[in-house]
Amino acid sequence: MSTESDSLPKRRRGRPRKASAQNKNVSEEPLDFEDGTYDVAASAVKAISQVNNTNGNDPDFMDDIAPNADEDDEDDFQIDDDIDNDDDDDGVIPVEVEDDEEDYVPPKQITGKRKYTKKAATNVAKKPRNAVPKLLQSKNRIVRFIKDLSSAKDKIARIYGTNEERLLELAKTKEGYESYMFDFPEEYLSPESEYYIPPFDINAGVNTYEMLHKRMAENMSHELTSDEEVKKVFKSRFAPIELQMGGIQSTLETMGRMEFPVFENYNRTGFVFNTGGLITDLAWLNTTRSTTQYVAVAVSQLYDEPANPQLRLFDHTSHVSSIQIFRMDPDSLAFEKTQTILHNGGDIWNLEWNSAYVSPNCLGMLCFVAQDGTFKFIEIANDSIGELNTTVIYDDIKTMISMPNNSVTCYEFLNASEVLCGFRDGSIGQFDILSDLTKPSFFQKVHESYVISISNAFSRFESNVVASTSFDGYLYFFDPRDIGMTKTPVGTRSRGNNLASVSYCPQLYTFLCSDGVNVLKAIPPRALFAVHPINSLSSTIMALSTSKRHPYSLTSTSDGCVYIDNLVRRLLTGVKDPSIAHKSCRLWKWDYDLVDKTFLLNHNYETFKSVANETSKTRIDPHGIVVSCVKWNETEECGKFYAFGNTAGILTVEKLNSE
Known part of the structure; x- marks a missing residue:
């Protein structure tokens, strides 16, 4: 049955035709609504009649629709190949091809697989396996500041290199100590522990006793047999000290000892001891012969005179000072003085035992710098010989080093016999204590002023690097074999101070130093730009201490505080947010009550985040609470013990514990 649509021509595929002028007039004819003769019904009838008048004769209306086609895009659409596709019909307006090409560009259809153009291959020589760059080198990254080392992996590679043995030691240190913020298991100090790392000894296999014993026997000394003779030469404080600790009031006599009371929230193991003078320095005897421990304490008789001119450091002065040797039982905490050494060289500092001088006939060899401008070393007799105290x-x-018209201000041993000495005029000289003490191996000007401190970085993986600080405000790193070519300033010039x-x-191959005021920093010798701020304290830093047994540091300040830091959590982590990983903890806080004349020891822990603020917060505190020295015990048996002394003469000894 034929329909009306059979007479319609076939619709051509492609772009739809343009709307006719007639349809355009119908849809776009303006209506004058303001005309008074306007009739809505008449207008609607007129519009419908115009549409019906087309009758299929409009060339743009339903042009070329295929017969029996309801929708153009339906699936049942069929094309009759017998229908003529000529465009010569009278009712069809020819399509303007040029206009279509200008107005419409059909998108390109991609069929099948993409075609890729092959570039000419470049012949690159294959690098051998040992020359393949690793870590930072493979990233072609230029590192100028510590902030460029955001990841811990990149930072460790830049600071410590790629030596596998060293990285293995660092990995053991990081795994063992990172999870312990301010304490660590005691078994880590034992060689049986999986985290034990044997310390590198610069004096391994060397014993200087036979070569130095005869020379030190020439030192002239005699024994004082009565207390009256001692009092005439050295005056101690005989008045007791009022002390309050943990809410308990007590009186501490000279040479008196008191163990820590049972605190409210936790237990702490240790005691306080009244030496009867001003403590200037102390040193543990780091031997492993027995569990009995010895500590040498330098005590001045100028204990209540902070403004006494004889306490000066920049000019020669001589008066009698003392070194007190104490013996401690780490199990019972028994503490007693075995002997006292008096000398007329003035007050001393930089007190150390020489680990290469070992003999069963003596305790060891003590080295120190005195106010008379000399470096001295003496033999300390064994306490089993003779009477106690x-x-x-x-x-x-006679066993001393000095230079005419100059003063020795500090020293550091490079090995068993070679020692570097800093001088008042900024020079540094190297001497050999086994040869002529008057002739240095070299004597070179390094600083412009008083050399405050010298430290030697020793490692089985690196050559020695020496750090020196001066009153001129500069910190220098150099190789002692060639100071002129290797001397390098680190950081910016700090404020001049004699306490830097x-x-x-050794565990982390890193120097710890202060800026002369209140900021503590860590600086690895292999990356001098990588200055790590450890903490910013509330007062002037007086002393630092590190251990060859573990990566924890101790810091004492002029306001009577002692702080502990876990350096692993600062150096072996990323730098994105160090305040999350690293914190500092205040272990102790000395204070003084001017009304009751009582020393107060605050035992409460206090933690705070790591900051890089270098703004000075120093203040003036009572002179008796200044913590002048702090030292770790570095033996395997007692590596968790430490001691510190204040200028009131109170020595505090504690063992870290997790209770």
Whole structure:
């Protein structure tokens, strides 16, 4: 049956035709609504009649629609190949091809797989396996500041290199100590522990006793047999000290000892001891012969005179000072003085035991710098010989190093016999204590003023690097074999101060130093730009201490505080947000009550985040609470013990514990 659509021509595929002028007039004819003769019904009838008048004769209306086609895009659409596709019909307006090409560009249809153009291959020589760049080198990254080392992996590679043995030691240190913020298991100090790393000893296999014993036997000394003789030469404080600790009030006599009371929230193991004078320095005897421990404490008789001119450091002065040797039982915490050494070289500092001088006939060899401008070393007799608490005074110490018209201000041993000495005029000289003490191996001007501290970075993987600080405000790193070619300033010039300490942490191959005021920093010798701020304290830093047994540091300040830091959580982590990983903890806080004349020891822990603020917050505190020295015990048996002393003469000894 034929329909009306059979007479319609076939619709051509392609772009739709343009709307006709007639349809355009119908849809776009303006209506004058303001005309008074306007009739809505008449207008609608007129519009419908115009549409019906087309009758299929409009060439643009339903042009070329295929017969029996309801929708153009339906699936049942069929094309009759017998229908003529000529465009010569009278009712069809020819399509303007040029206009279509200008107005419409059909998108390109991609069929099948993409075609890729092959570039000419470049012949690149294959690098051998040992020359393949690793870590930072493979990233072609230029590192100028510590902030460029955001990831811990990149930072460790830049600071410590790619030596596998060293990285293995660092990995053991990081895994073992990172999870312990301010304490660590005691078994880590034992060689049986999986995290134990044997410390590198610069004096391994060397014993200087036979070569130095005869020379030190020439030092002239005699023993004081009575207390009256001792009092005439050295005056101690005989008045007791009022002390309050943990809410308990007590009186501490000279040479008196008191263990820590049971605190409210936790237990702490240790005691306080009244030495009867001003403590200037102390040193543990780091031997492993037995569990009995020895500590030497330098005590001045100018304990209540902070403005006494004889306490000066920049000019020669001589008066009698003392070194007190104490013996401690780490199990029972028994503490007693075995002997006292008096000398007339003035107050001393930089007190150390020489680990290469070992003999069963003596305790060891003590080295120190005195106010008379000399570096001295003496033999300390074994306490098993003679009576307990003997007093010996040296009339003349011949085993010393000095320079005319100059003063020794500090020293550091490079090995068993070679020692670097800093001088008042900024020079540094190297001497050999086994040869002529008057002739240095070299004597070179390094600083412009008083050399405050010298520290030697030793490692089995690197050559020695020496750090020195001066009153001129500069910190220099150099190789002692060629100072002129290797001397490098680190950081910017700080404020000149005679308290800019430097200490070396062997576990992490890093120097610790202060800016002369209140900021503690860590600086690896292999990356001098990588200055890591450790903390910013509330007062002037007085002393630093690190240990060859573990990566924890101790810092003492002029306001009576002692702080502990876990350096692993600062150096072996990323730099994106160090305040999350690293925190500092205040262990102790000395204070003084001017009304009751009582020393107060605050035992409460206090933690705070790491900051890089270098704004000075120093203030003036009572002179008796200044913590002048702090030292770790570095033996395997007692590596968790430490001691610190204040200018009131109170020595505090504690063992870290997790209770």
